[in-house]
Amino acid sequence: MTTPTLPSSAGSRFKSLPVISHLRMSSGLQRGMLVAGLVLCAVFILSALLAPLLAPFGFAQSSDASGDFPRQAAPDAKFLWGTTSTGYDVFSRTLFGAQTAIWVILAAVVMSLFIGVLLGLISGYLGGWFDRIMVVLADAIYAFPSLLLAIVMSIVISQGQSSLFGGIMAAAISITVVFIPQYFRVVRAEVMRLKAEPFVESAQVIGASPWRVMFTHLLRNATRTLPLIFTLNATEALLTLAGLGFLGFGIEPTAASEWGYDLNRAMSDATSGIWWTGMFPGLAIVLTVMGLTLVGESMNDLNDPRLRRFSRKKAKRITQSAQAGASK
Amino acid sequence: MTITSPPGQEVSPIAAPKAKSQGGGFLRYLITRFLLIIPTVFILITVVFFLMRVTGDPITAAMGGRLTPDQLAARIHEAGYDRPMLIQYFEYLGQIFTGDLGRTLSDNRAVTEVLTTYGAATLELAINAVIVALLVGIPLGLVAAKFRDRYPDAILRILAILGYATPVFFAGLILKLVFGVWLGWLPISGRADWETELTLTGLQSPSGIYWLDALRSGNMEAFWNVAMHALLPALALGLLTGGVFLRLVRTNAIGTLGREYVEAGRSRGVSEFRLTTKHAYRPALIPIITVMGLQIAMLLGGAVLTETTFEWSGLGFKLAEYLTARDFVAVQGIVVLLAIIVAVTNFIVDVVAALIDPRVRY
Numbered sequence: 004m005t006t007p008t009l010p011s012s013a014g015s016r017f018k019s020l021p022v023i024s025h026l027r028m029s030s031g032l033q034r035g036m037l038v039a040g041l042v043l044c045a046v047f048i049l050s051a052l053l054a055p056l057l058a059p060f061g062f063a064q065s066s067d068a069s070g071d072f073p074r075q076a077a078p079d080a081k082f083l084w085g086t087t088s089t090g091y092d093v094f095s096r097t098l099f100g101a102q103t104a105i106w107v108i109l110a111a112v113v114m115s116l117f118i119g120v121l122l123g124l125i126s127g128y129l130g131g132w133f134d135r136i137m138v139v140l141a142d143a144i145y146a147f148p149s150l151l152l153a154i155v156m157s158i159v160i161s162q163g164q165s166s167l168f169g170g171i172m173a174a175a176i177s178i179t180v181v182f183i184p185q186y187f188r189v190v191r192a193e194v195m196r197l198k199a200e201p202f203v204e205s206a207q208v209i210g211a212s213p214w215r216v217m218f219t220h221l222l223r224n225a226t227r228t229l230p231l232i233f234t235l236n237a238t239e240a241l242l243t244l245a246g247l248g249f250l251g252f253g254i255e256p257t258a259a260s261e262w263g264y265d266l267n268r269a270m271s272d273a274t275s276g277i278w279w280t281g282m283f284p285g286l287a288i289v290l291t292v293m294g295l296t297l298v299g300e301s302m303n304d305l306n307d308p309r310l311r312r313f314s315r316k317k318a319k320r321i322t323q324s325a326q327a328g329a330s331k
Numbered sequence: 332m333t334i335t336s337p338p339g340q341e342v343s344p345i346a347a348p349k350a351k352s353q354g355g356g357f358l359r360y361l362i363t364r365f366l367l368i369i370p371t372v373f374i375l376i377t378v379v380f381f382l383m384r385v386t387g388d389p390i391t392a393a394m395g396g397r398l399t400p401d402q403l404a405a406r407i408h409e410a411g412y413d414r415p416m417l418i419q420y421f422e423y424l425g426q427i428f429t430g431d432l433g434r435t436l437s438d439n440r441a442v443t444e445v446l447t448t449y450g451a452a453t454l455e456l457a458i459n460a461v462i463v464a465l466l467v468g469i470p471l472g473l474v475a476a477k478f479r480d481r482y483p484d485a486i487l488r489i490l491a492i493l494g495y496a497t498p499v500f501f502a503g504l505i506l507k508l509v510f511g512v513w514l515g516w517l518p519i520s521g522r523a524d525w526e527t528e529l530t531l532t533g534l535q536s537p538s539g540i541y542w543l544d545a546l547r548s549g550n551m552e553a554f555w556n557v558a559m560h561a562l563l564p565a566l567a568l569g570l571l572t573g574g575v576f577l578r579l580v581r582t583n584a585i586g587t588l589g590r591e592y593v594e595a596g597r598s599r600g601v602s603e604f605r606l607t608t609k610h611a612y613r614p615a616l617i618p619i620i621t622v623m624g625l626q627i628a629m630l631l632g633g634a635v636l637t638e639t640t641f642e643w644s645g646l647g648f649k650l651a652e653y654l655t656a657r658d659f660v661a662v663q664g665i666v667v668l669l670a671i672i673v674a675v676t677n678f679i680v681d682v683v684a685a686l687i688d689p690r691v692r693y
Binding site: 149246251263 | 371378507631654670
């Protein structure tokens, strides 16, 4: 094995960043999957960032200087991906949809990460009645269909319809409630395991307060697996947002563009053979979820030495360096 | 909808009653596990009740704007929504125990009647989808395991991710476009033609599951009609779950294919096909039963979307309708029923898993 060295220079620190280190580790098919996932994610993020520059029209624009846009027009030179039944440009709406999606994903994951990790730490470390109640509650919520819970939450938060910020927050909070139990379970299980480790005990012996033990000693160690859960939950957040939008519980079409809502509208178009209103927002969801899943999956496989695959060259190098190390 | 179940989910103190399996071990496990349904359902009912009431009473939500403030206040008082929340809560709990979930606000039907009428349709959809998922997931999972890390495996894994990444309503849209509109092979909405529907609901003591009713009455024409209608929704929902099964069978079969007894079989001259389909396959099935239980929750969530996509008049379709009408009494009733279904299914799955694999019982 290669001798473990401390990350000394900026270069090696960069190389040990989650995604970068995984990319370096991978080979063959696994690398292909990881790269494909990263490319899809990059396209998603770029279209969200550059939507105002790239989109020819606004997401709720149904007319310009030359008059009203045609309704349900097939794709042509002016409307690259056609127009919807309300005269919106599908291409522009799909691009702006990435913006909405990214806001909701970030808000949902950050909020659930924060609350879930905090509750997991406290519950796992302190134990007792608080822990019991939290576990029963988390299990009950975890077992429940997440979409239904999100629906109930969105009723609570916004009575179902809302503005841009309100809509994004409503969707994000609805999703957060569903996710908290997942982070909670993972962090709690890790904390329970780490609690018995010598380094925690020694911290307790020298008189560190419970808060100090939790936040300086346990937090860093218990959150190792989280990047993985992040990508998985990002996909789930996106799918839940689309599901809510599809059922009419998303964001008003004039406040922001949302893929699920557009698909809902496209359903009746499909019966008369109009494919472009649904196909593009749908493909946008599929490709984004695929990208995130591929990245998450590959990272999962690469973290697990039993699933990791080496190229022949690399395997040879490792065995050689191991032999060299052994002969020294 | 997690693909990889988050680590740490097996560490759950309430799900692991420590009972030594000696003699009456199974009975004890059965009882403990059964009793655990109660807190789960109770918590969900409580959470849903208070969440739905935090923002106001159902009558204002449903009728607000359509009635004058005086009329509204009179209706609220009549229904008892102006009393303290706790009293309403205990009354609701009492009602649930006597099997009464109130009446819907938008069309004034008993919620229990709505549940029994549309529940069968959802059950039918769920059964069809599970059949599709098993037919797709198990054989393809075995193929992927057999050809691990080679092209068939890579293609199947990507297909499985694609299955997960496609929302059911988008899959439904594509299926409708291709098979319903462009090819014109299959109907794109509803559970059956209206004549068939009339015949089937007119039967004596119908089960509400159309293909079962059609088979029982020996009406093959009706069965064919129902089957044609059921195909696209079952595919849309089943492929989503099928992707999950595929991955699961693959992982487990890879584990069992590497075992000594499979190697021993190979050295005795057992054919590769038989090794895969018999020796490695059986033990790989056990985890599927457990995961099927977890999938029920996802399946019900998916059913809401599938039913809306195909206008399949089941619980999910009605739920979406009641949501649009802001009829929160009905919504609450449906959500409570679904919570009970999920809890009971998880119980049954755990018991079946314990019957198959005694180690689960602890």
